[in-house]
Amino acid sequence: MPILKQMTLFEQVGIASNNSWFSKALEVLGISEKPAWPDDFGDAIIKWNSKNKRKPIRVLSLFSGAGGIDIGFHDAGFQIVECNEIEKNFAATLLENSQANRLLSDSNIICLDIRKYDPEPDNIDFIIGGPPCQTFSAAGARAAGVNGTDDERGNLFKEYVRILKKIKPRGFLFENVYRIVGAQGGKPWKEIRKAFQDVGYKLYWRVIDAADYGVPQFRERLIIVGLKEGTYKFPFPTHGPDSTDQRGYYTAGKAVDGLASKISVFKLGGRHGHLLNDIPPGLNYSFYTEKLGHPKPIFGWRSKFSDYLYKADHGTPVRTIKAQGGQYTGPFHWENRPFTIEELKRLQTFPDNYKIVGNRQNTIHQIGNSVPPQLARILGLSILQQVFDISLPFEIDLMPDSFKLGFRARKRDVTKIYAQKAAQAISCLPKDEVKKKYVGERIGYVRVTDDFQLILSSKSDSADYFIQYTAQNDEWILKLQDIQADKHTIKKYELKIQSNDSLLATQGIKTIKMQSYSNNKRSILALWKYLEKIVKDHCHKDDLVQLFGYYHYRQNYIVNMKLFDDSLMDKPFWKVLSQVSAGNSISKILHIAELSNCYGVPQETLILVLKELKKIGFEIRNDKTNKQISNNMILIPYVFPSLNERSLQRFTEL
Structure with a gap:
């Protein structure tokens, strides 16, 4: 039904439903959608621009990362004059690819904290970039709740605004995680929009999915285009059900095709590595939960990140590639192994010949932290057409403001499909x-x-x-x-x-x-x-968190602690432990003064007690253990000691 409504809308805006602007673009450029076709698409646009000389459109790149947006805008025909990036490893990648005859050749790379960055280039026409998003991200929220603009990293957009005010370009593109729109009751989102508007820009924004624009990865991002003059509309998707010709997604299988025979592969080991073998493609650790019907439910429902033991489905785009994660952070290949760096670059649409500097962990960090270049290419081309009035060899069809993208609604259908896949796989397991x-x-x-x-x-x-x-x-x-x-x-x-x-x-x-x-x-x-131990023996649960559930979600149990020894009742340790065990002020970030008042002990004493609790395995989080938590704020996630021999927090001091 949603597709029928949208097809009617296509007709209303005069777009044929049996063809798309992207089909015409591929035809004009002579591109076939073979593996790594985004590289060919970028090369073809570069070639077209070289034959159609014009005055350079000068771009300043902020928070450049490994250069994802920069690649896309460069290929679309913009001149990347200067890139600013604080991380040395990321800047090393930019520097490597700015050498002569490389993709970002002649770009000036500045490795500096943006708060100290005072750009000097003249005649900048456009600014691109997206500030760090940890304080608004799902990972940040899961670790400590969304701090948003309460964290200094959530305020780096102000540096973006400062530079806009100084440079006064015609416009800008700002990228961030979609959660920023609803975080903290919408207060930061209102503040961000006002800051941009106050320096003279009208804003056009949407939350879009990279898979809709030819990226073999479902990756939802907020995109803001700000303009001094004129208007902007987002391009119609090039792939998926919202594209005007219903073009199929660029799948993970097609993206990495041909690479496996050229590169070494390795298996996933460790404590949970063997579990990957039975997980059907497209599912994650949740395959081993009671909710999905597994006979040995090792994990609790929603007790892990969604990318924990996530195995990609070769017939669809992969889920979002994360910048950081542990040994079991997916996506993993459907052949039960980690993806190689070359494959991850394809899944993020980095060109094969773009060199990312660093070891495997740092390289994955750079890839996962980037905007997919193919998405940036499409956005860059749409800005060329509308903002700079450049006639492209094809005309990009633009979405009316009333057009609603359907990727959120389709998630429910995908969930049902994978639940069915899980049930089928479980039915085939050996009957113990x-x-x-x-x-x-x-x-x-x-x-x-x-x-x-x-x-x-x-x-x-x-x-x-x-x-x-x-x-x-x-x-x-x-x-x-x-x-x-x-x-x-x-x-x-x-x-x-x-x-x-x-x-x-x-x-x-x-x-x-x-x-x-x-x-x-x-x-x-x-x-x-x-x-x-007995939970493991009798119920297959992996640990107490899997039994009781992740702290973010409503718990279905009650714990009471009763002291029988009168000598313990007035001791601060046992007094606080009784409160913690009962779940008082648990699972939320509170100021140390609020906790002190709740537990009835002075702040200095409470700090000593919390250190003692941590020594016996209770997880206590603050700004020293989790960057997302502000100074003097404390989070006690669980009523039980959840640390084990693998916990990195064993080595952090409060």
Whole structure:
């Protein structure tokens, strides 16, 4: 139904539905959509421009990164006069490609903090660039919530405005993540628009998807075009259902075709690497969740980033390539391996002959941080046609303001398709013996290492605690005491976990009690780590986060902590721990003063307690552990100790 409405709109604006401006462009330029065709498209435009000499349109590039926008605008026919980039590795890439006979030859590269940058070039016609977006990004939000303009990096648009005010170009193109529009109730977005308008620019903006413009990657971005005079409309998509001829997407499989035989490939290893093999193309870690019906649900729903163990589907564009990530950050190749750098360049439409300087991790950072050059080419050409009145060898059809792009709506259909793929793949898995509900009792000796690993022992000599675990009816009970404890030692504290639903569906458990006869602070870590072990044994869950869910989402359990030892009740550590365990002021960023008031301890004391909690595995985030968090702000994500031997936060001080 949406497509029929849009086809009517095509007719209303006088565009034939059986052809598109892009089809005409390919025909005129003599381009076929073979692998790496965006390189040919760029070369053909360069060749056409060289035969049709005109006065150079001089461009200043800000926040240039690895040069994604610069490549596109250069190919479209603009002269990139100067590039400003603060990161040395990124600037090294720009410098490499600005050498004689290279793509950005004759561009002046300035590696400098933009706050100290005072551009000198004369007669600049246009400015391009997009400030760092971490404070508005999904990754930043997941790490610490959206700080937006509360973070100094979210205010770098002001430097962009400062330079616009000085240079006074005819217009500019500003790129950023789409989340900026709705972040913090729309306050930053209103502030950004006002700042540009106050220096004399009328704004034209849309959130667009790079896949709609010939990029083999779904990548939503906010694009603002600001003009002193005239008007601007965005070009109609060149690919996908919103293109006027319904041209198919440029797929990941087609983009990387022909490269695998020329380059070495390697497999994904480590703790979760083997899981990639069974994941159907197009899915991620969620394949191994209870929600999608996996018989061994290792992960909790929405407990990981969406690119965790994400395997690309060769028949569609890939999901957004991230600038930074860990060992299991996708996209991974459908042949169960990481993509090579050469393949990632294709997926981002960087030209094959464009050299990106740095090791693999830094190169991926540069690729994922860039605007796809093919998207920039199309935008650059549309600006040439409208803003600078350049007659191209083809005419770009422009979207009316009323035209609604459909990529958001189509996401729901894609979700259904991949859920069906998951169900089909799960139905083909080997039928393991159904795991019976555990009923009984275990006893043993345990200790927890300094890097938060639980060590089991059959002897008391190498242990710190004796532990007894009982499973009965719909309840688990864990009892812990010191190795040297007297048998008449009284209970010190109890943690009681309850859920309205079955907390552990495969075991039918609704209540978990963890009782300690030790007042050692590390006893709390030992209890939670032992619970994590039995959850792994009986329920296949990978860790406590997978059991209880990622902190951003509504939790379906309640934890209560009761102190039985009067001597603990007035001690700041146990007082704060009781509040944390109950979920008070958890999962949100709060000022240290607010936390101090909530927990009823002075700020200086609270800071010491938080450091102690971190030593026993509780994740405590502040500006030292997460750049997205402002000074004097604290985030305690979980009611339980979530750090393990692989956690990088073990090595960061509060």
